[in-house]
Amino acid sequence: MEKYICIHGHFYQPPRMNPWLESLETQDSAYPYDNWNSRITAECYAPNAVARLLGTTGTIVDIVNNYSRISFNFGPTLLSWLKANNPWVHEALVLADQASQKRLGKGNALAQVYNHIIMPLATQRDKLTQIRWGIKDFENRFARKPEGMWLSETAVDTPTLTALADEGILFTILAPEQAEHVRPLGGDEWQDVTGGKVDPKSPYLVNLPNGKTITVFFYDGPTSRGIAFEKLLSNGDLLSSRLTKLFDPKGPQAQLAHIATDGESYGHHHQFGEMALAYSLKELDDDPEYRLTNYAAFLATHPPLHEVRIRENSSWSCAHGIGRWKEDCGCAIDPQKGWNQKWRKPLREALDYLKSRLDEFFEQKGGELFKDPWAARDDYVEVMGPKEPEAWSGFLKRHLAAEPEADTALQAAKLLESQRWGLFMFTSCGWFFDDLAGLEPVQNLRFAARAMELAGELGAGSWEEPFLRILEQGSSNEALFGTGRDIWEKRVVKRRVTxxxxxxxxxxxxxxxxxxxxxxxxxxxxxxxxxxxxxxxxxxxxxxxxxxxxxxxxxxxxxxxxxxxxxxxxxxxxxxxxxxxxxxxxxxxxxxxxxxxxxxxxxxxxxxxxxxxxxxxxxxxFLEGRRKLGRAALDRATEENLKQAKEMYRQSADVMIGLRQMDVPLPEIYLALAEAILTRDLIDQLKEPGERDLSDAMIRVAQQVLALELKLDSPVLKLALAKAVARCLTEYKPDKASEERLAWAGNLVILARTLEIPLNLWEAQNDFFKVLKDRGPTGLTPAMQRMGSLLDFELGVS
Structure with missing residues (x-):
């Protein structure tokens, strides 16, 4: 039997940018990070690009790019953010796709409908634009045409599959519960497979009304759910063992055991999940009985032998089909709260009303400006957002009905931007959670406000009042936030930017x-x-x-x-x-x-x-500006107090240490003062790499911390220490100065351990691994070997 295994990760975050500023503002709920994209990148997207493989002693034996061994899709809006804010992660995805092409002949990456709308609820034109934008974005990033495309929440109907096939997409992935009937190709009798009874180990062909076909892979449901609810990521052996047990000895000669989950499971939802994944992938890759593959590669050599009828208007995250995105179907994140989701219907209806007005206006105004307004919208993904002059000029020449002029260019940009935000306002997360006043519904309403505003500036009618009459029929479960109209006025209108x-x-x-x-x-x-x-x-x-x-x-x-x-x-x-x-x-x-x-x-x-x-x-x-000025004012106001606090500590330090040595308890206020002052002193000492030995000032601070038995738990100090160590590795060159800085960095690690300050040395480990790959264990200097040991690497040298 040919045993193939494929693990798919759907990596996605909704677009959370302020539509006037085109940027994410600070989200305090993501602390200690500035926003949720940054936090989940640190916990999942980046760690999967440099996942640790540990040896039997718990030391690092290798660092691997998980994306090169799994099937994956990333939301285009998330990829745009990653490229701007964490370009090395974006590059790791591109390199992983290229590596899989060399290994399998087909790339691991799949495309995704652009901003995660529920496709069965979209108009036909919006379906096409979402697919075309997703394809073009994929081509621009991965330099090839996509063969597969991920559907938001795997929400599907036949018109969506038809649109995918019309645009050249060969396959998609669905949940097993989304299959209804199957039969052998050319057979007559359909077999009922409702309730998830479809065999997921083979691909299935869907014959479409227009005579075209598309392939569907139904992932293994129990194993996929096991990642979320059965702690399969607590140990890499558990995951690989579970996958290898999926094969049927009585089944066909070639079988595909495959799972699909939110990619955030690997590190964000389950801490160190990326390490369990890396270990499992290595186990499977090393076992000649199994072949790690991706969907496109499997399909190329194992075409479907069965036909399937899908369950129309179904998804992987709503037991009721697609009710979660249009009505109070009963699906909730936290049913224990007893909240209702009656607000979903008026939110959907209000946005549907606005979208119909936007589209009517777009067709009328766009007909005056463009040769074909809908073709212009489909092509707009190439120049969306801040305009590069050359690309924007080329776009206008291709699509404007007349020669571009300043006024027509401005009108074209506003009209297309209104359509952009009109599509973004249907991002699925706006209905997924439990309350109308939540971050995601409010975000969608901000997109709606921007779309309405831009159309209004071009002479569209006033749609806000009829829109609000529909929206106010929905209310938050918390009386404080009121109706949809109240939320609009308090949390949307006030965020408009002029x-x-x-x-x-x-x-x-x-x-x-x-x-x-x-x-x-x-x-x-x-x-x-x-x-x-x-x-x-x-x-x-x-x-x-x-x-x-x-x-x-x-x-x-x-x-x-x-x-x-x-x-x-x-x-x-x-x-x-x-x-x-x-x-x-x-x-x-x-x-x-x-x-x-x-x-x-x-x-x-x-x-x-x-x-x-x-x-x-x-x-x-704007929030960041307010906080920056506020902090500056606070610093100015407290500068004199800080000087006094430092002097107070200096005068009492010897007495405090003496009393501690005599086992006399110290008042909390003195301990807090000492902790604050010594923490600040250490941070000040870390601003620039020191010499081979730690400075006398730093040693004195450490001695006082130990003498007073303090626990320095400041996140700012931990980050400063980790960054100081990483900086010495990032800037490393084979010269005497770098060697001295490296020795200093090693002493910092020892100091932190002595003071029991836990450090996240992830960044330093990544930099060390680059040097290790370049030189090998025997090519490392003594200082670098020492640093490798301190960073928990298994070097295999004496």
């Missing part, structure tokens, strides 16, 4: 910086042809002119601004539209008197006389 707010953010942020306003702020570019700054005592003031450009749309606007920091958290700004020749000399002249008197109200009166625009304060800055 160019004036961008200018206010830039101007207020620049008050305590040496540079002016020029530069990029999220999706905006700002130029400041004229700016003045003036300090007087505790007051800082600035005024000038600014031009702001929204890169994805290309729209420019001119503003004049004046901003004041009157100490502490008192930030004030005025921003008003103006022209290039707007005269601000009178403002400059009149502001001298109130500034000299540190009269905030008087300064604000001058602002009002010369700039009658919008008022902004600290609360109007």
């Amino acid at each position: 160019p004036a707010r961008v200018v206010a953010h830039a101007a207020l942020s620049s008050l305590h910086q040496d540079h002016g306003l020029a530069g990029g702020i999220y999706a905006y570019d700002i130029e400041s042809p004229y700016q003045e700054k003036w300090d007087q005592g505790n007051f800082k003031v600035s005024w000038g002119r600014a031009k702001v450009t929204h890169r994805p749309v290309g729209e420019e606007a001119q503003y004049c601004y004046a901003v004041l920091h009157a100490g502490e958290l008192d930030f004030r700004a005025r921003v008003a539209p103006c022209s290039d020749n707007h005269d601000l000399t009178a403002l400059a002249r009149e502001i001298k008197k109130p500034m000299g008197e540190e009269d905030a109200a008087g300064v604000e009166n001058v602002f009002d006389r010369h700039l009658s625009g919008e008022r902004f304060g600290l609360a109007n800055l």
Whole structure:
């Protein structure tokens, strides 16, 4: 029997960016990371690219790219974020696909419908755009055509499969419960396989109404569920043992044992799951009885021998079909709460209403602008988001009905961006969870607001009120958040971003910086042809002119601004539209008197006389800006207190240590003071690599920590120590200076262990492994060998 094994991971995060800023803002629920993409990258996507294989003694014997041995798909919006923020992970995926092509003749990577919409609930045009965008994005990243495509939540109907086949997709993956009847090719009698009774070890052919066909692989349900609920990832042996038991000795000659799960299982949902996966893959790869493969490779040599009828309007995550994304079907994340999901229906209906208006307007307005508006939308994936001038110019020449002009280019960008966000507002996660006020539904509503806003700027009708009349029929399960209308007004409308707010953010942020306003702020570019700054005592003031450009749309606007920091958290700004020749000399002249008197109200009166625009304060800055200015104000306010605290500790340190040696308990306030001061001292010592030995100052700090029996548990200190060690390896060169820094880094690791400070040395291990692969164990210097041992590598050298 030919025994093939395939493990598929569906890696995906919903697009969580602010649609006005084209960027993820800070998400406190992802702490200690800035946002959930960063957190899950650190816990899953990156570790799977450099998964540890451990030997019998628990030391690292190899670091492997799991993606080169599994079938995988990544959501295109997630891949875009990875390429911008963790390019090495993106590159690891591309290299893994290339490696699998060399090994199997077919790549491991599958495409995905673009932004994870539920395809059976989409219009035919939206189905096609999602597929075409997904294919084009895949081709641009992996430099080949995709053969397979992942459907969001494996939600499927015959029109979706037909659309896939029409676009050249050969296969997709479904849950076993999505099969209804099977029969041998050319046979007459259908066999009922409902309830997951389909044999998953072979591919199945679907004959489509238009005469085309597509292949479906039904993954092994019990084993896939075992990863989530039976702790199969607690040990690599468990996973490989379970997979090897799936073969049927009485079955066909060639069998495929395969599973499909959320890729986040391998590290995020199950800590160290990537290591269990790596171990299992190595076991299977080393066993000549089994062949690790991917779907495309298996299909190329083992075409379907059976035909299948799918269960229409079904998915892998809703027992009721696709009810989870349109009604209160009973599916919930936490049924114990007793919440209802009646809000799902009005959310779906409100967005369906808005989408129909957007599409009608797109067809009418797009018919004036484009040769074929729908063809232009399908091609828009090539230039989506911030526009590269050459690519955008080429796009306009291909699709505009007339020669491109500034006004038509702006209208085209706004119209296509409104369609982009109109598709994003159907991202499946908006219905998946339990409450209308949750992060995901609110995110979809923000996409809807942006789509509506852009269409409105082009002359579309006012759709907000009829939209809200539908939306308000749904309510949060928590009375605090109210109806859909309340959520819209409190959590969507207030997050809208205007160019004036961008200018206010830039101007207020620049008050305590040496540079002016020029530069990029999220999706905006700002130029400041004229700016003045003036300090007087505790007051800082600035005024000038600014031009702001929204890169994805290309729209420019001119503003004049004046901003004041009157100490502490008192930030004030005025921003008003103006022209290039707007005269601000009178403002400059009149502001001298109130500034000299540190009269905030008087300064604000001058602002009002010369700039009658919008008022902004600290609360109007974007979150990162608010926090940065807030922290700076806090640092200034506490600087003197910190000096006093340091002096207080210095004066009492000897007494505290003496009392501790006499076994006299110390008051908590003294221990907290010592911990804070010594932690800060250590962090200050880590800013630059030291010499071969640790500095006297660092040793003194360590001695005091040990003498006082402190546990330094600061996340900031742990990160600083780990980064300092990694920095010495990242910057390593075969010279004396690098060797000394490497010795210092090794001493840091020993120091951390002595002080019982647990370090995440993952980054340093990755850098060390690169050197090890390049030189081999016998080519390492003594300092590098020592570092390898400290980083828990099994080097095999004396």
